[in-house]
Amino acid sequence: MLDEMILSALSDADVDGLVDAPPSVPLPAQVRIVRGAVTRAQVAGLQLPREVIFRWRDGRPEQPTGACVTFEDGTHALYLSVNQQPEELARVALHELQHLADRQGDPSLSDLERERRAIRFANRVMNAAGAWWA
Numbered sequence: 001m002l003d004e005m006i007l008s009a010l011s012d013a014d015v016d017g018l019v020d021a022p023p024s025v026p027l028p029a030q031v032r033i034v035r036g037a038v039t040r041a042q043v044a045g046l047q048l049p050r051e052v053i054f055r056w057r058d059g060r061p062e063q064p065t066g067a068c069v070t071f072e073d074g075t076h077a078l079y080l081s082v083n084q085q086p087e088e089l090a091r092v093a094l095h096e097l098q099h100l101a102d103r104q105g106d107p108s109l110s111d112l113e114r115e116r117r118a119i120r121f122a123n124r125v126m127n128a129a130g131a132w133w134a
């Protein structure tokens with residue numbers, strides 16, 4: 001099951017699709033979900049970059065629903081599609097936050113191990129809390 005999720009996540013590695021999608025404006029509830037994800041990630045011990053820019057996109061179905069990008073000046077942006085259900089948005093935000101944390105961590109982690117960590121982290125936080133995204 002985990003391996004299937006990893007394969008699907010790795011095949012989503014085309015982050016450019018979402019990054020280049022048209023900007024969009026999230027619903028207030030979507031912003032709340034992502035704020036909740038950040039808070040829960042920090043409570044769970046994730047060391048996030050001091051500044052993360054959130055960018056919302058009108059993502060298409062064939063595109064990934066989340067992506068993170070680190071620019072040459074060292075700033076980080078987390079891209080999220082507005083076109084996803086609350087639970088998926090919560091999970092994707094947690095997944096990408098783990099990726100961001102890992103960018104500051106051990107550079108020797110393989111892509112596979114990074115995916116594993118992101119999927120496991122999102123699962124752990126989603127399973128631990130009540131349905132805070134609802």
Ligand SMILES: [Zn+2]
Nearest residue numbers: 009095115118
């Ligand atoms: Zn991932």
